[in-house]
Amino acid sequence: MNNTYGTLFQISTFGESHGLAIGVVIDGCPAGLEIDEVFIQSELSRRRPGQSSIVTQRKEEDTFEILSGVFEGVSTGTPIAIVIRNQDAKSKDYSHIADKFRPSHADYTYSVKYGIRDYRGGGRSSARETAARVAAGAIAKLLLKRVANIEIQAYVSEVGKMKLEKSYQSLDLSLTESNAVRCPDTALAQEMEDYIKQIRKEGDTIGGVVSAVIQNVPVGWGEPVFDKLHAELGKAMLSINAVKGFEYGSGFEGVRMRGSEHNDIFIKENEEVHTKSNHSGGIQGGISNGEDIYFRVAFKPVATTMREQDSLNEEGEAVKVSGKGRHDPCVVPRAVPIVEAMAALVLADFYLRNKNSKLDSIFPY
Amino acid sequence: MNNTYGTLFQISTFGESHGLAIGVVIDGCPAGLEIDEVFIQSELSRRRPGQSSIVTQRKEEDTFEILSGVFEGVSTGTPIAIVIRNQDAKSKDYSHIADKFRPSHADYTYSVKYGIRDYRGGGRSSARETAARVAAGAIAKLLLKRVANIEIQAYVSEVGKMKLEKSYQSLDLSLTESNAVRCPDTALAQEMEDYIKQIRKEGDTIGGVVSAVIQNVPVGWGEPVFDKLHAELGKAMLSINAVKGFEYGSGFEGVRMRGSEHNDIFIKENEEVHTKSNHSGGIQGGISNGEDIYFRVAFKPVATTMREQDSLNEEGEAVKVSGKGRHDPCVVPRAVPIVEAMAALVLADFYLRNKNSKLDSIFPY
């Protein structure tokens, strides 16, 4: 249960940063979906280390192997197991911290919780685990594209104090992939890139924000009362390494508004029900209302810096630690495809769940 | 599955705002816990309507009946069913909107999703459902108090643009219940109360923020990788009606910090491992590290206003709607016990789940 996400479109990930492999089993993908392996690889490549000069230089091609569940290129309704072998696992980089607790990492909490810890590269707590999510998320994207032409687009909107103030409607999101930072405002992207390089040079790290917008979600997805669509999106995002906050629609800004200005008035457009404004962020009562879903995710600065820090070891003695591995100075550029993948997994699950909401509904999309 | 929360300490709520009753079944409460009914009632009373002049005037005493699972005042390990009868259900207040979609309510999405809708008072989508959560949360609190002396304290920190800038450490949280707003800064509380009364007079509503701090959580609670402690807290909070955002520890502010200043340095105090700062918010790698857990929850302004608004009816025709029922001008004062209840439910579940993390662990607290 602990390493599983979703109820009907369900994924279970496994693997440690410096073990033999990481991977995922997808249980619940309906039969009949064309599994585009080129697309899966392209998604993994957006997340992989070494893709640009502002990310970690660990060399992982993140090539994958589908062990089951696909026959002649099509899903069969049985579990789809995907394995990604680790290749550039320099475990020696970690022997010096085998018994030390790195500040703001999971070393201490894992040690207490489990009494044993695979210290190589953070083991299970490493963000390397998210590669498995991206592979599964790619299949979820294929499903969503097929059943409702759903588009999920994330992008970097903040790095440190640098903030993209424009709304997603006024941006050309096709430019997101045009630069290493994955910010669709290319001028700001250049500034962010320079800033991240400067931060790296100083042996330090910096936080950021990933924004996302989801289009074409039909009305009715999301389940009251605990599994509201935005509650699951929030959980999914907060389960990504380094995330500290989530807001959707009007978010934290919305608390300052009055009901009379915050309410989204229903109107009719092209014989469809829509809303004039969209402070609701496309979700009302936890259920999609057909408008765009948009949200923001806050990432803290990466904990591993090249600077020496005070800490403790497992015996509780004072020690010094500093990063020797290969690390990201800022996590948000690589987080963009992870945010998209998690959003896709949330939606694929609600797509299947929504099929059971009422009798006599003909498969509606 | 849809109306159930938790995996080992599991609750299932039921009931509509203007139906016969709402209630909850708690499955998984260990045997041997003293069930203090006076405490449960006091928690319900903190949430109930009509408690002060700045909340809805619907008259519900929210008295409850425990139907099962308790024998001679002690839990038996079997399901604890609690029923709260609705008393002041003025369904007639809603007949005028039976076929209308109230803006920013769940009327439209429920209608499309289910093809049928209990329009009386919002039916299942009403925040009245949270009374069941508060009853269950009270039992979770009793459990947490008993096993680890855990304290959960929430309070109102923002109403509209009025913000309590002090950290929880510099506040006397025992003052939270001393005023109708539930803000521990009594001077600011008075201003907030006046402001809410003004808003109500104008027939409008306003948003707010609830902050919370949890103390004495042992190290090791929370489950990687999807069910991180903060991810479940986030989901639980986002599942509360009207919530638009969640952040913990350094939150959205943390993105502007550098790793070297954000990292929490481990130190030894009284032979225990602690951290100097606590930007991590008491959680590292999704697992509690023994420090205080703190977070913030954003609530939008209540959707029901007394002002007339444009909308559509089920036939898609333009109509006017305005509130006739009894509603809150600002939801945060009554949200305080709900936030605490959901936090308690999250923690009770992780308490039980953590018992299985390692072999040979003697029941550790």
Add this chain to the structure above:
Amino acid sequence: MNNTYGTLFQISTFGESHGLAIGVVIDGCPAGLEIDEVFIQSELSRRRPGQSSIVTQRKEEDTFEILSGVFEGVSTGTPIAIVIRNQDAKSKDYSHIADKFRPSHADYTYSVKYGIRDYRGGGRSSARETAARVAAGAIAKLLLKRVANIEIQAYVSEVGKMKLEKSYQSLDLSLTESNAVRCPDTALAQEMEDYIKQIRKEGDTIGGVVSAVIQNVPVGWGEPVFDKLHAELGKAMLSINAVKGFEYGSGFEGVRMRGSEHNDIFIKENEEVHTKSNHSGGIQGGISNGEDIYFRVAFKPVATTMREQDSLNEEGEAVKVSGKGRHDPCVVPRAVPIVEAMAALVLADFYLRNKNSKLDSIFPY
């Protein structure tokens, strides 16, 4: 989790034999189903005590109240909570065994497992809990009738050494309800009834077998690999009090057959695929194949006899125990509706689950 059955059509039962009430919450019933309360009551009446001279004389009308989830007679897609108040709870009948372990009851195991035990009437371990299942099962039957005209018919086929040797095809199952034993062979039913009366007179009890046949299940229900249709049927039946065995199709007899005679040959009839024989019991690879599903359930003799027996008390001292409450001399007549209810719950769940097996399937029944 412990008191919950099903994944998409999910029920959670609660309540003790001599507590205030027993009940059930159904989570996952699709919206739009007409909830026929007269039918629910008639199902409860088939199970209720005091219905004839060969069952326990406890006086319970088993009237029920639906607290939620139904609006104007139709399911709304929200949880349906049903409560049945206990009326004739003579707890004093049990004070003499408060600290004694009745042989072959759950007294000892509950005491050790929970450290506390509601001894009144067996508490949670009493078969009274199955009334909640029958109420939920009635709604599942309504759903199955509506979506595929499914018929579930159980009947008594063995009492002690008396055995109905005819196959279900050669019986008129409409006669099942014509006698107190619920055996469709009325002559044998009379013999069984006389035998049960004799057993009761002797202060003893006797076991029996309930057979069941399910007709009109569409092809494709059941989920590989663990949740095979017959595996869930087996679990559901074995979860009924006093059940010791389950077999379907050729069952234990089938082990003596050769593959060449056991195999069910596919043929075409009226443009539909069918099988010549049906040793498979309507299930192949864990999935329904469109033929009749049939199975048999073994019930042990009721543990409570009027005879004095040796036992131990909670201090481990030798004591004498004998039944003083009101009990069934043979459980199978009242077990018939319980077997049907559990079968209905299994099938309702697989109906919903099967909707997700393939893409592009139009709601098929």
Add this chain to the structure above:
Amino acid sequence: MNNTYGTLFQISTFGESHGLAIGVVIDGCPAGLEIDEVFIQSELSRRRPGQSSIVTQRKEEDTFEILSGVFEGVSTGTPIAIVIRNQDAKSKDYSHIADKFRPSHADYTYSVKYGIRDYRGGGRSSARETAARVAAGAIAKLLLKRVANIEIQAYVSEVGKMKLEKSYQSLDLSLTESNAVRCPDTALAQEMEDYIKQIRKEGDTIGGVVSAVIQNVPVGWGEPVFDKLHAELGKAMLSINAVKGFEYGSGFEGVRMRGSEHNDIFIKENEEVHTKSNHSGGIQGGISNGEDIYFRVAFKPVATTMREQDSLNEEGEAVKVSGKGRHDPCVVPRAVPIVEAMAALVLADFYLRNKNSKLDSIFPY
């Protein structure tokens, strides 16, 4: 959810008979367990094809690779992924039946359910999937051995009409592995082996029964009311390919007994509570009572025979089919380790679940 078994000690299997690999992810194994790979291999070898002259001659060594969750020979509390590559997958053996429905196989039901079918060797419906269960079951056995010295022993007790009439107490179960049939009565084993060889020569197959006994299970395992220990055992056994029936304790024979003779009288032995007889099969009220747990599992004759049979193809046309692959004439010898593995998985789950039954219980075994 569909390919997952267990709630706290949870396994998810994947893989097709003639795909690249089969495998399993174990989520929930507590940290600190020594993972004995030699033992895992020995269990797989008891199940593997080609092990003797009376089983299928497909050549699979069933060597496995642990991809995650184990560090320096010890479980870390993270998911344990195990992969077994398929080596002797002669898919060409199946091209002649690619569009034909083999009688009493899952070909037809899978085709209708999924609209697509991996016909090679039965794909997902093949008993080859059980190798993954045996690997996971081996780890469950290691856990049970460690925490409570639990012994699980299965053996063949019937082949066709040949039946081992002795009770398990009067047998030397250490002889089970001394012969190819896995029957501890070596004389009868020889007769069974000769009989199976004769059946094979005739191009036919035959059914059988596997009996099992579990010793040293502490009091208290199993969860009322749906997840009774025997209900889960039943489901687990019925989920094994070709199983048609399950009974425990007195089973179907018990229905003919009277309560006064069936009841198990509590006695005190060596300061422990025991029962004189054990018709309950070690389980009362769904919870282990400390006595031996024993049960019987019925297996039908293997569906694939070498004889030509009538059938239909996907177009509904009459065709002839006959086995060309390599198959077992009788499945029970290889089913013995599968039955043990499933029993171990059931118990490992209840071990973890029982930890949460009461407060203040010190880890009790």
